[in-house]
Amino acid sequence: MNDLAFGHRRKADTLYHQLAEEMAQAIAAGLLKPGEKLPSVRKMSSQRQLSLSTVMEAYRELEDRGLIEARPQSGFYVRPAQAMQIPLLTQPPQTPSRVITQAEFWPYHVGGASARVDFSFAVLAPEHYPTQPLQRLLSQVSRHAPEILADYGRPQGDPELRRHIARRSLAWGGQFEADDVIITQGCLEALNLCLRAVTRPGDVVAIESPAYFGLLQILESFNLKALEIPTHPQTGISVEALELATRNGQVQACLLLPNFSNPIGCLMPDEAKRRLVELLDSRNIPLIEDDLYGEFFHHGERPRPAKAFDRTGNVMLCSSFTKTLAPGFRVGWVVAGRWQRELEKLKFINTFSTPAILQQTIARFLENGGYDHHLRKLRRAVCEQVEHGAAAVRRYFPANTRFTVPEGGFVLWIELPEGIDTLQLLQRCLQEGIAFSPGELFSPSRSYRNCLRICCVQTWTTRHEKAVQRIGELAAEMLLQAPVAGATAPAVIDPTPIK
Numbered sequence: 001m002n003d004l005a006f007g008h009r010r011k012a013d014t015l016y017h018q019l020a021e022e023m024a025q026a027i028a029a030g031l032l033k034p035g036e037k038l039p040s041v042r043k044m045s046s047q048r049q050l051s052l053s054t055v056m057e058a059y060r061e062l063e064d065r066g067l068i069e070a071r072p073q074s075g076f077y078v079r080p081a082q083a084m085q086i087p088l089l090t091q092p093p094q095t096p097s098r099v100i101t102q103a104e105f106w107p108y109h110v111g112g113a114s115a116r117v118d119f120s121f122a123v124l125a126p127e128h129y130p131t132q133p134l135q136r137l138l139s140q141v142s143r144h145a146p147e148i149l150a151d152y153g154r155p156q157g158d159p160e161l162r163r164h165i166a167r168r169s170l171a172w173g174g175q176f177e178a179d180d181v182i183i184t185q186g187c188l189e190a191l192n193l194c195l196r197a198v199t200r201p202g203d204v205v206a207i208e209s210p211a212y213f214g215l216l217q218i219l220e221s222f223n224l225k226a227l228e229i230p231t232h233p234q235t236g237i238s239v240e241a242l243e244l245a246t247r248n249g250q251v252q253a254c255l256l257l258p259n260f261s262n263p264i265g266c267l268m269p270d271e272a273k274r275r276l277v278e279l280l281d282s283r284n285i286p287l288i289e290d291d292l293y294g295e296f297f298h299h300g301e302r303p304r305p306a307k308a309f310d311r312t313g314n315v316m317l318c319s320s321f322t323k324t325l326a327p328g329f330r331v332g333w334v335v336a337g338r339w340q341r342e343l344e345k346l347k348f349i350n351t352f353s354t355p356a357i358l359q360q361t362i363a364r365f366l367e368n369g370g371y372d373h374h375l376r377k378l379r380r381a382v383c384e385q386v387e388h389g390a391a392a393v394r395r396y397f398p399a400n401t402r403f404t405v406p407e408g409g410f411v412l413w414i415e416l417p418e419g420i421d422t423l424q425l426l427q428r429c430l431q432e433g434i435a436f437s438p439g440e441l442f443s444p445s446r447s448y449r450n451c452l453r454i455c456c457v458q459t460w461t462t463r464h465e466k467a468v469q470r471i472g473e474l475a476a477e478m479l480l481q482a483p484v485a486g487a488t489a490p491a492v493i494d495p496t497p498i499k
């Protein structure tokens with residue numbers, strides 16, 4: 001898409017604009033930190049051999065864009081981002097909803113594909129993945145064992161890969177063996193098989209609120225009802241609310257992401273995970289745990305999945321290598337506890353097996369020890385991207401915005417002041433080539449109209465910075481058009497075009 005189609009004309013490539021651009025990039029990359037003083041106009045002019053007026057113009061442009069501020073008698077400083085409050089515990093309806101996938105939202109699932117700056121896809125950019133080593137291993141595997149191309153492979157999956165998965169789980173206290181693992185086509189197949197094993201059409205499944213729309217689509221396809229459980233953006237679902245909701249026997253299964261949920265980013269503390277597992281076990285309600293984002297902790301140690309507290313096989317643990325290693329391979333797994341035999345049968349019926357060549361390639365990658373190194377690099381990059389995204393939201397979104405910086409994963413869940421409809425906001429953003437996911441997508445009761453999800457999946461650049469700025473500006477304009485009590489627009493609204 002060219003810049004005109006993108007909705008803006010480029011600014012003339014003047015010297016002052018080039019300098020402003022360069023400095024904006026330095027701010028976006030964290031080379032110039034909030035509160036840091038910029039070189040004086042005179043100093044910059046002699047350093048860069050530019051006229052005083054050119055430097056002054058560049059500083060004015062940065063000031064207009066809200067990136068720097070002038071302090072009387074002192075000079076120019078990188079503007080500190082505003083503090084924002086975190087969203088409160090969500091309060092979804094207390095009755096189960098039939099899940100009806102909103103057909104009109106479908107273009108927004110895929111709308112990002114044509115967007116110039118796409119914050120809607122939860123798939124990391126290709127540069128984050130070790131594609132060349134995987135390519136080499138793939139051809140080694142097909143050279144050394146060509147017979148696997150002429151065979152269906154085992155329904156349960158490659159034994160070496162299952163052994164690696166079981167071995168890696170020791171780090172978080174996993175107590176299962178290779179035989180307890182079934183390899184699937186992505187985490188999605190694992191979740192599908194689990195739900196199929198433990199529910200019947202019409203059953204009620206307790207989920208987080210908001211919840212990943214892919215899960216809602218699965219519930220819909222099995223004709224299941226969703227009971228949204230209040231969820232805190234930092235500590236996850238309220239176990240107390242779940243306790244109340246499961247008293248009358250209406251809930252037949254629970255499907256949760258205790259580690260870095262998508263889209264809300266929460267991380268349940270260990271103690272809450274333990275209570276959750278004990279509660280569901282005592283009520284004989286299976287817990288399907290989606291641990292897709294468990295490896296994406298930003299600091300410290302890998303959080304334990306709820307499965308680590310499971311003593312009876314009531315937790316079915318699902319995950320994959322899709323986000324961590326090879327999105328294109330679609331290799332996932334499930335440790336199904338009490339439902340192991342049932343799931344082996346269902347895997348056989350569903351897709352029979354997962355391509356053996358892909359499983360063996362991953363097994364070799366894990367064998368060679370490069371995986372942990374890769375994960376460390378990936379986590380660092382993701383954490384940086386999220387920090388940039390969060391700083392940009394603080395800088396450019398209306399002051400009454402609420403959001404929290406997650407401790408892991410790569411999604412930001414943002415709550416705009418009441419009265420803003422993020423579906424309308426998205427339509428305006430798409431006209432300028434910017435995509436994100438509107439909040440309604442994540443709730444069967446169509447709550448969260450004023451919320452949005454931003455995925456920080458690409459290396460952060462000024463393009464992303466400006467796109468977040470533009471979303472914030474358009475949100476502020478919408479607020480001005482429909483003022484809401486207590487809602488205020490940001491101090492700076494600058495229609496700087498996005499490149």
Ligand SMILES: Cc1ncc(COP(=O)(O)O)c(C=O)c1O
Nearest residue numbers: 122186187188212262292320322
């Ligand atoms: C929470 C969650 N679960 C499952 C999936 C699907 O995982 P996979 O791609 O391994 O099938 C996704 C994909 O984005 C996700 O966000």
